[in-house]
Amino acid sequence: MSEGLNRLTIAEARRLLSAREISAHELTRACLDRIAALEPSLNAFVTVCEREALEQADAADRRLAAGGAPALCGIPLAIKDIFATRGVRTTCASRILADFVPAYDATVIARLRSEGAVFLGKTNMDEFAMGSSTENSAFGPTPNPYNRERVAGGSSGGSAAAVAAAECLGALGTDTGGSIREPAAFCGVVGLKPTYSRVSRYGVIAYASSLDQVGPFAKCVTDAAIMLRVLAGIDPRDATCTARPVPDYEQALGAGVKGLRIGVPHEFFVEGMQPEVEAAVRGALDHYRSLGAETVAVSLPHTGYAIACYYLIATAEASANLARYDGVRYGLRGAAGDLLALYCRSRAAGFGAEVKRRIMLGTFALSAGYYDAYYLKAQKVRTLIRADFERAFAQCDVIVAPTAPTTAFRIGEKIADPLQMYLSDIFTISVNLAGLPAMVLPCGYDGDGLPIGLQLIAPAFGEQRMLQVADALERSGRVERREPAI
Amino acid sequence: MGGSSRITRDQVRHVAALARLSFTAEEEKRLELELSAILSYVEKLNELDTASIEPTAQVGEAGTPFRDDQVTNQPDPEAMLANAPAREGRFFRVPRIIE
Incomplete structure (x- = not known):
């Protein structure tokens, strides 16, 4: 009965759940069966x-039976292991938090x-969200569902792979710096990074606070819109979170692109990029033009x-944010006779090489x-990058x-050379520096069948137009969309 | 800035002490090379004249809102101590810090 239900989109499942044609229990069972079949490999x-x-x-199911249940009632989701989940181990893929069980929920978890x-469950990631391949995890890399020798992308590689599979x-x-968009592109799913401050970060383990933002992975654009509406909104526990009202993002869908102007920055088409991409x-x-949009050449001169x-900027903020892991109140503690040695040994044993x-x-x-x-x-160059987008x-x-x-590179290909790994973020990073919303959706496959992701970038709070x-x-x-053959 | 090595072994040790990290000699050697390579890459920022540019620290629109200084959570020492690597009664246990 529950065969194949895990392949549904949220929009499809929502319709079937509210019509009581399927139960949340059998939908969840189907996902758990799929997880049992694919994990741990x-x-x-x-x-x-x-x-x-x-x-x-x-x-x-009880709420659905009573009627009037909200949009995500009964929808099985996977959560990056960076979100505090009350009573459920939250590791940030680090040895230093391997046994950490939060006493509270992140705001987005409480909303969901x-x-x-x-x-x-909680998905794999680069330790403390630092990486572009999920190879920097204390729990081993997440391979790409389309090809096990390739990376899933990072840092949110587990979430992207779980949706793709x-x-x-x-x-x-x-x-x-691209930790939703790059893995979404590599795994052939939709990923959306909202405007900085659109979604609360309370209970999200901090990496670089002026850049971090929370967003959804989904099988289709409609599902990303449904999820974003629930995630977004003011939170008194996150002082950076905006008070702007949250629109019904689904209403933006279906309006087409006739008369819209699509900017094409020539700096994003660089020498050495894969010709198929x-x-x-x-x-x-070309297709957007055939649908009635106009394309205009724009320049983002400071992209390089x-x-x-x-x-x-990110490492400076990280050095301050990660000072809290000292082995005193929670997390791994190294054996030491004095306090300074305790700090150093806890951190030396608890953090991985990239962290x-x-x-x-920083x-x-x-x-x-x-x-x-x-x-x-x-910080001054950040001003120039922001002005480019304006x-x-x-x-x-x-x-x-x-x-x-x-497309997705090979596991091990870039891990020995940190700078090469950093350069794989070349098209995603400026968006975070400018605080803008951006999203990725599949736009094709290369000769090896690996997905190619199209990136859309909008002005601040332009999520509706972007969707x-x-x-x-x-x-x-x-x-x-080609599902991976696993 | 300048020269081929942007950071010396002594600087690696100094920064490690500031960051409360400790490294083996082998790790220090690798960090000297890796950090030097990264620093020489980021020096491309010096191609840009930023003398008249204001720095950007935040891109949010919320500014710095104030709130009342009130306790909003319920005290729950057991929950706070549940993740303690070492505890004694209702306290976190640490090595002696006062001689």
Whole structure:
């Protein structure tokens, strides 16, 4: 009976659940069966919560039977292991938090819980969200569902892979420099990074606080719109969270792109990018023109400085945020006779190599004598990057660009060279520095069958227009989504 | 800035002490090379004249809102101590800090 229900979209499942044609229990069972069949070899999950998920599904069935249940009632979701979940181990894929069980829920978790969503478990990621491949996890890498020798992308690789492999109907991620968009592109799913401050970050383990933002992974654009509406909104526990009202994002869908101006930044089509990626993005642009949009050339002249700017600002913020892991109140503690040694041994044993590297870089950039030359300089360049987008959006409604220069790279290919790994974020990072919303949807496949993601970027709080443009491409049926053969 | 090595072994040790991290000699050597490579890459920012540019610290619109300084959570010492790596009664246990 529950055969194949895990492949449903949220929109389809919502209709079947409210018509009582399926139960939340059998929908959840189908996802758990799929997880049991694919894990641990897919390694998308750090923790699976079978008993809790079925209890939540039964509670959702009672609400559904009573009528008037909210949009995500009974919908099984996967949660990146960066979100605090009350009573469920939250590791951030780090040894230092391997046994940490939060006493509270992140605000977005509490919102989903009150909607009646079902939490299947916690997904794998790069440790503390630092990485572009999910290889920096204390629990091992998550392979790409389309090809096990390739990475799923990162840092939210487990969430992207879980959605692509139909282990869940949707998932939560975070995006500091591309950590939702790059894995969404590599795994052929929809991923959305909202405007900075649109979604509360209370209870989200902090990496770089001026950049971090929470967003959904989904099988289709409609599902991303449904999820975003629940996630977004003011939270007194996150002072950066905006008081702007939350629109009904689903209403934006179906309006088409006739008369819209799509900006194409030439800086995002670089030498050395995989020709199939460029061809797929240009093909999508041609298609938008055939649907009635106008494409205009725009320039983002400081794009080439974004990675350097990001790796100073993000690491500086990380060095401060990660100072709290000291082995005193929670987390791993190293054996030591004095307090200073306790700090150093706990952190040396608890953090992985990439996390230590970024703490070192950030501490250096903030240290006496180097602050102006590195950190302050990066903050000034951030102003220039932001101004680039302001000028571009005077000429267009939304920007369309590639997500990454290549499709999913090989596991192990870039892990030995941190700078090469950083460069894979070249098309996603400037969006975080400018605080803008952006999303990714599939726009084709390369010769090896690996997905290619189209990136849409909108002005601040332009999520509705962005979803409308993404939906137009999906709805036109130009890109047929191929499920991975696993 | 300048020169091929942007950060020396002594600086690696100094920064590690600031960051409360400790490394083996082998790790220090690798960090010296890796951090030097990254720093020489980020120095491309110096191509840009930013003398008249204001820095951006935040991109949010909320500013810095104030709230009343009131306790909003319920005290629950057991929950707060549940993750303690070492405890004694209702306290976190740490090595002696006062001689």
